[in-house]
Amino acid sequence: MPHINVDPNLPGIRALMAFSPATAEPMGQLAEILLRSNDGLTRAERELIATYVSYLNDCFYCHNSHGALACVYLNGDNAVVEQVRQGYNNAAISDKLKALLNIAGKVQKGGKHVTEDDVAKAREQGATDKDIHDTVLIAAAFCLFNRYVDGLAATTPTDLSSYPLRAKQVAEKGYGSHIYTSPQPV
Amino acid sequence: MPHINVDPNLPGIRALMAFSPATAEPMGQLAEILLRSNDGLTRAERELIATYVSYLNDCFYCHNSHGALACVYLNGDNAVVEQVRQGYNNAAISDKLKALLNIAGKVQKGGKHVTEDDVAKAREQGATDKDIHDTVLIAAAFCLFNRYVDGLAATTPTDLSSYPLRAKQVAEKGYGSHIYTSPQPV
Secondary structure (H helix, E strand, O other): OOOOOOOOOOOOHHHHHHHOHHHHHHHHHHHHHHHHOOOOOOHHHHHHHHHHHHHHOOOHHHHHHHHHHHHHHOOOOHHHHHHHHHHHHHOOOOHHHHHHHHHHHHHHHOHHHOOHHHHHHHHHOOOOHHHHHHHHHHHHHHHHHHHHHHHOOOOOOOOOOHHHHHHHHHHHHOOOOHHHHOOOOO | OOOOOOOOOOOOHHHHHHHOHHHHHHHHHHHHHHHHOOOOOOHHHHHHHHHHHHHHOOOHHHHHHHHHHHHHHOOOOHHHHHHHHHHHHHOOOOHHHHHHHHHHHHHHHOHHHOOHHHHHHHHHOOOOHHHHHHHHHHHHHHHHHHHHHHHOOOOOOOOOOHHHHHHHHHHHHOOOOHHHHOOOOO
């Protein structure tokens, strides 16, 4: 049960955003820019970074929500999403994304864990300043979102079949206010 | 040296925000709402929560920046700021704020560390749903900001006398775009 009185019909972060629309708005804007830009990293790569960090933070709602979104952008290839969760080194992804996921995993532990060597290895695989910036900020942002969801014990749907339906909605409409104001797909 | 090519004349997160104004805007808006609202928690209490979490995350730039801001709002009482850093139980602050700092410290470790008992104890001291919400979100937001700063190895001014000057600027003008577009006070 959530630690504060929120709408029981809204899952996960959506209920928290409906409780506090003033803070929901900039958080939605940040997610929109970080996760739906196609400048540099693809949407699939951005959602895979979000999924991986959320998995490391053990946030069931977030890693399933963003894993389902990555799957949409990967045209239904859930095997890659699961490979990234379980240890991206064996995943069918680029070496550049592997080097960036290494950085994301360091950020999840704490910013100072990222070394010059980690960054140099990502550059060797073609990562730009913007790719490195966006990777660190996506990873950091999910250290916020995951803690917001679990720190307030937001409702976590356990029926995994509900996540793809909500992911389809976000893939179509983005991270705007509809995610906490509209009727939910499940 | 920062991991990416940013303006060397801007300290800490300011250089990162100048590098990426598109993401800086919603982050500044979130900070403005979370840290400068007087609805429920005071500005001093909000900045003390930010300072405490940044200290736990060992982010020198953030805990000194926000500690200096808390000091401004406490009319120069830096002793309280230092007491909160070193273990808030002996600090000259309300029992309500102590209970909320306990929750903030749990969020810093991970959202699931917050227990029903932690929340019940805060309520016993008069904390409302909004106070609990804002505490969790401030703590979570600084798990983002701290990782953004240290994950990209942003420049950290070591001269402690520079922090109060920048804090005075933020106390006057808020967390808007001036913090990364205007000439810096130091």
